[in-house]
Amino acid sequence: MRRVEVTVGRQRFTQVGLAERWYQRLRGYMFRRVPAPYGGIIITPSNGVHMLFVAFPLQVLLFDRERKLIHQKQCRHFYSTAWHPKAALVLELPLTDATPLSFTLGDKLSWQ
Known part of the structure; x- marks a missing residue:
């Protein structure tokens, strides 16, 4: 997986x-026991995720085709899901008490 x-x-x-x-x-x-520090995963294309077999909580951000944030959810349990019918890609970020994450709907996503 490219970083x-x-x-x-x-x-x-x-x-x-x-x-x-x-x-x-x-x-x-x-099936991962711990996430990479300061890491995350962009899943593209995707309109949602599930937490089955994920051992730690995640902040899930869903973006539309223009890469604008349209939905966010903190998934803490194995039965949690996060999806949106207009989502085109998902960013999963490990959620810890030491790094509270705050985002606003409409925030733009970019990567290099």
């Missing part, structure tokens, strides 16, 4: 994985 630097609004994240292939999108964070 990119991601900016959402005013927040920057390094070492974010870009899941573009079907098997990368399928796996996501499943």
Whole structure:
């Protein structure tokens, strides 16, 4: 999985994985015990995610085709889901008490 630097609004994240292939999108964070520090995963194309077999909480951000934030959800349990019918890509960020994450609907996503 290719690593990119991601900016959402005013927040920057390094070492974010870009899941573009079907098997990368399928796996996501499943079966991992801990996430990479300051990491995350962009899943594209995708309009939602599930938390089955994910061992830690996630902040899930859903973006439309113009890469504007249209929905966000904190997923803390294995039975959680996050989706939106107009979403085109998803950013999964590990959620910890040490790094509270705050985003505003309409924030733009970019990566390099």
